[in-house]
Amino acid sequence: MSPGAAFDWSGLHREGYGSYSDTSSTDTVTHKSLSLRDANHTAMFQVYLLTLGYKIEVTGIQDANFSLAARAFQAHYSPIRSISEKSSWGKLDMKTFARAEELAGALDAQHDENLEL
Numbered sequence: 639m640s641p642g643a644a645f646d647w648s649g650l651h652r653e654g655y656g657s658y659s660d661t662s663s664t665d666t667v668t669h670k671s672l673s674l675r676d677a678n679h680t681a682m683f684q685v686y687l688l689t690l691g692y693k694i695e696v697t698g699i700q701d702a703n704f705s706l707a708a709r710a711f712q713a714h715y716s717p718i719r720s721i722s723e724k725s726s727w728g729k730l731d732m733k734t735f736a737r738a739e740e741l742a743g744a745l746d747a748q749h750d751e752n753l754e755l
Contacts (some may be wrong), residue, residue, distance in 0.1 A: 680704065683730055686738035687711060688719060689745055700730065 677698035684696040687707050694707045705728035712727055715737050726734075 667712035679735060683708070683735055683738055689742040690738070705729070708734065715741065726744060 680700050681696055681698035684694050684698070684707075686702070688695050688696065690711075692707050692711065694703060697704075708730060709728040712734055716734065
């Protein structure tokens, strides 16, 4: 269960818990929706969520479970969204996809570094 967008994720991260990413690297990405039925982007986003610890099945389908996981991810990593963007919560847009890709990649890189030690 995600505590939502109002939770102080950055503060928790500063205390050494959880993960947090500022929005600077994905701020330039537009909020245009990906093809809502694009199975490849959907499946890849689901893989990113799995990598980040979300409980989701990789189906390539944007169903109710997908929407719940996407909304939880957005509340954690993109908590400040304009009123016009609220309608995109739970849907896969370019900024959400880019943020998940960035975080999952960083986690994979950290994991690879730990294996080398």
